[in-house]
Amino acid sequence: MLGVENTKCECGHQNSVGTVLCESCGKPLETDDLSDLPLEMRYDGVARRSQKSNPNFIDRIWNFFSSVKIAIHMIVITFLTAMLGTIYPQENTFINNFDPSVYYEETYGLPGKLYYLFGLTHTYESWWFIGLLVMIGTSLVICSLDRVLPLYRALSKQQIRKHPQFIQRQKTVFRHQLEDDEEQWSDQFGAQLKRKGYRIHRDGTALLAEKNRFSRWGPYINHIGLILFLLAILARSIPGWQMDSYVTVPDGDTVQIADTNYYVKNEKFTVEYYKDEELPDKLKGTARAKLFETKAVLYECVSKCDDQLQEPVLEEVKRHNIVVNEPLKYKGLKLYQFDFDTTPRLNAVRPVLVDKRTGETYGPFELPMKDSPLQHKLGPFTLDLYANYMEFAIGDNGEPVTLSRDPVAPAFIFTVKGPGLDPAGEPYLYFPMQKDKVKFSQDTINAAVAAKIEIRVDGMENVDFSEASTYLNVRMDRALPYVWVGAAFSMIGLLMGSYWQHRRIWLRIDNGELSLGAHTNKNWYGMRSDVATALQKTGIAVDPKSLDNGGNNA
Amino acid sequence: MGKSRKTVQIVILVAVLIIGGYAIGSALFSGKDEGPLKAGSEPPQFELADLDGHVHRLSDYKGKAVVVNFWGTFCPPCVKEMPEFERQYEKWKDQGLVILAINLSEDTLTVNNFVRRFDLHYPILRDVNRKTERSYGLKSYPTTFFINRDGSILEIKVGGMTEADIDERIERLLQR
Numbered sequence: 037m038l039g040v041e042n043t044k045c046e047c048g049h050q051n052s053v054g055t056v057l058c059e060s061c062g063k064p065l066e067t068d069d070l071s072d073l074p075l076e077m078r079y080d081g082v083a084r085r086s087q088k089s090n091p092n093f094i095d096r097i098w099n100f101f102s103s104v105k106i107a108i109h110m111i112v113i114t115f116l117t118a119m120l121g122t123i124y125p126q127e128n129t130f131i132n133n134f135d136p137s138v139y140y141e142e143t144y145g146l147p148g149k150l151y152y153l154f155g156l157t158h159t160y161e162s163w164w165f166i167g168l169l170v171m172i173g174t175s176l177v178i179c180s181l182d183r184v185l186p187l188y189r190a191l192s193k194q195q196i197r198k199h200p201q202f203i204q205r206q207k208t209v210f211r212h213q214l215e216d217d218e219e220q221w222s223d224q225f226g227a228q229l230k231r232k233g234y235r236i237h238r239d240g241t242a243l244l245a246e247k248n249r250f251s252r253w254g255p256y257i258n259h260i261g262l263i264l265f266l267l268a269i270l271a272r273s274i275p276g277w278q279m280d281s282y283v284t285v286p287d288g289d290t291v292q293i294a295d296t297n298y299y300v301k302n303e304k305f306t307v308e309y310y311k312d313e314e315l316p317d318k319l320k321g322t323a324r325a326k327l328f329e330t331k332a333v334l335y336e337c338v339s340k341c342d343d344q345l346q347e348p349v350l351e352e353v354k355r356h357n358i359v360v361n362e363p364l365k366y367k368g369l370k371l372y373q374f375d376f377d378t379t380p381r382l383n384a385v386r387p388v389l390v391d392k393r394t395g396e397t398y399g400p401f402e403l404p405m406k407d408s409p410l411q412h413k414l415g416p417f418t419l420d421l422y423a424n425y426m427e428f429a430i431g432d433n434g435e436p437v438t439l440s441r442d443p444v445a446p447a448f449i450f451t452v453k454g455p456g457l458d459p460a461g462e463p464y465l466y467f468p469m470q471k472d473k474v475k476f477s478q479d480t481i482n483a484a485v486a487a488k489i490e491i492r493v494d495g496m497e498n499v500d501f502s503e504a505s506t507y508l509n510v511r512m513d514r515a516l517p518y519v520w521v522g523a524a525f526s527m528i529g530l531l532m533g534s535y536w537q538h539r540r541i542w543l544r545i546d547n548g549e550l551s552l553g554a555h556t557n558k559n560w561y562g563m564r565s566d567v568a569t570a571l572q573k574t575g576i577a578v579d580p581k582s583l584d585n586g587g588n589n590a
Numbered sequence: 591m592g593k594s595r596k597t598v599q600i601v602i603l604v605a606v607l608i609i610g611g612y613a614i615g616s617a618l619f620s621g622k623d624e625g626p627l628k629a630g631s632e633p634p635q636f637e638l639a640d641l642d643g644h645v646h647r648l649s650d651y652k653g654k655a656v657v658v659n660f661w662g663t664f665c666p667p668c669v670k671e672m673p674e675f676e677r678q679y680e681k682w683k684d685q686g687l688v689i690l691a692i693n694l695s696e697d698t699l700t701v702n703n704f705v706r707r708f709d710l711h712y713p714i715l716r717d718v719n720r721k722t723e724r725s726y727g728l729k730s731y732p733t734t735f736f737i738n739r740d741g742s743i744l745e746i747k748v749g750g751m752t753e754a755d756i757d758e759r760i761e762r763l764l765q766r
Contacts (some may be wrong), residue, residue, distance in 0.1 A: 094596075094600065095599075098603070099605065165617075170613055171610075171611075174610070235657055236609075267609070271612060273616045273617065291719065327750055345643055406697045407699075408699070421699060422703075423700075423703050424699055428665065431666075438663055438700070439664055441662060441664050441694060441695065441696050
């Protein structure tokens with residue numbers, strides 16, 4: 037032991053190390069401080085919880101986080117590094133599968149390359165940034181705890197009769213020689229303060245008047261809110277808590293939302309444009325969208341979800357017409373209208389088979405572009421699907437090929453059997469789209485069989501196509517409610533601490549001599565006016581300004 | 591009181607260690623599986639049916655040298671490669687080579703016709719709605735992944751290969 041500091045006050049109270057003002061009578065404890073400047077009243081002069089004479093390892097860590105100075109440094113560093121993250125777009129702002137190692141250098145040159153190499157392209161997800169947030173969170177908890185508990189203790193057992201030095205070294209002071217009866221004057225003065233909303237505590241002729249103590253807890257409630265806020269943000273890294281992806285759904289299709297058990301169906305996408313007369317002159321003639329709407333149905337897979345061989349069993353859970361700013365919401369999942377594509381896509385046709393020799397028509401039959409049944413029976417005719425092509429073309433070797441997997445120029449080759457045809461079947465090439473029929477001269481290719489039969493679609497009602505595809509933004513953020521709760525706490529704390537002030541007035545009368553000191557944490561003007569008004573009502577005229585004892589924040 | 595203060599300190603510091611450790615750890619960890627696949631990374635798992643309805647998982651082939659090839663009938667270099675893969679498969683299958691050719695979500699008839707035409711014997715897997723292709727971050731076709739016995743990617747070849755290219759890579763893959 038290096039010798040224990042003497043922290044015992046002359047009033048007999050044993051204070052802990054680091055105490056500035058005696059916890060009991062308020063007498064300043066720093067013996068070398070002989071000035072009569074206003075006292076440092078922060079935390080009512082009590083020691084921080086962690087101030088110890090011989091700290092061990094854990095205490096040292098604790099003290100590090102307990103320091104407001106270090107907390108401020110951490111906050112400044114966080115702000116500065118957060119700024120770095122705004123120089124170039126962050127990786128997560130790109131929707132498509134892109135390669136950051138190439139993109140930044142190509143787009144921004146050497147600075148872009150360095151930006152990527154330093155990991156600033158994902159600043160807010162980087163370990164060191166999250167580390168800073170964790171440290172700020174720790175500091176918030178420890179700083180608050182270290183101060184709020186001693187402050188609570190100090191404020192809940194205040195001594196009414198304070199040391200004269202304590203009273204005279206407040207920032208608002210008043211001294212006066214009383215001519216009236218001491219007790220009577222104190223009663224009167226107390227009653228006046230009571231009307232102003234003060235709570236009065238008496239100890240003989242000593243008096244303590246106190247108002248709005250709760251505002252002292254404001255900063256700590258604010259800190260609780262901030263801690264909740266930070267925890268909620270950190271919780272986003274829990275799998276399944278946050279999601280931000282995109283899904284393309286053509287009209288009539290049902291598409292699985294990646295990484296979820298949900299499927300979304302687009303029953304119909306509509307886009308409406310403004311008419312020219314609705315637009316201002318300079319926009320006339322341009323296509324300005326008035327409404328995008330997706331009639332969406334959300335399904336949840338209930339069984340056979342991961343079975344590759346069977347269709348999943350879906351159950352409808354929600355139906356909503358998605359327009360901009362009115363997403364489909366279901367259990368935290370939100371589907372927003374994001375974009376659209378009005379390229380039509382052929383889904384299926386219902387053609388008929390015509391026997392040109394008799395004029396007889398058979399059908400219609402259902403012919404989807406994808407995964408069509410392999411055989412169609414139409415009266416005396418049998419159509420066996422031999423091959424299909426999504427985007428028909430003739431390859432270099434003269435063989436039919438497909439150029440893509442989307443039904444851009446679909447073609448079907450049937451082997452047709454029936455009356456008047458080769459019993460082994462005759463090939464028939466069928467283009468559902470008129471433009472392809474002409475382009476590839478269907479009738480010439482089909483040659484002889486084209487004179488006998490024809491497969492054709494009668495009328496648009498027998499054509500099923502998607503007029504458009506809708507692009508939806510899928511979002512999920514389970515942390516958001518907690519962020520709001522945190523923000524609400526933080527706001528309540530701020531309001532408590534800013535709109536109310538903790539005001540206290542101490543007074544004692546020794547042999548007719550009145551000593552009065554008053555303290556508040558802000559708005560000294562109001563404090564002085566409270567004191568001056570109460571004094572005036574009890575017959576002591578005083579100018580509020582004259583109560584000022586100097587010091588800062590007057 | 592001194593004792594309870596110490597307990598509070600330890601409880602808070604341990605909580606910070608757990609929550610902070612998890613947050614920082616997951617930030618460190620998630621950085622690794624983001625971004626496009628490259629040599630050395632783990633290929634995404636898949637579970638796909640072949641033409642006979644047998645389900646194949648990538649994990650079924652752990653410990654074997656695997657070639658995963660994405661192909662479509664609409665892509666001429668893919669079409670050219672398929673019979674070459676067939677010959678390479680016949681050549682190396684006794685040494686444990688596995689070829690998984692994943693079709694790019696085309697319809698059944700198209701795939702069946704193709705496989706019949708070229709008489710292919712290695713498993714042809716059927717991707718559905720481009721799911722597997724997306725998880726592999728495919729940008730162009732064909733793309734072939736050579737996967738080591740330890741389950742890591744040896745090489746990703748984007749675009750067509752000559753038969754000699756395929757042969758040389760498979761030999762290298764089997765030597766590891």
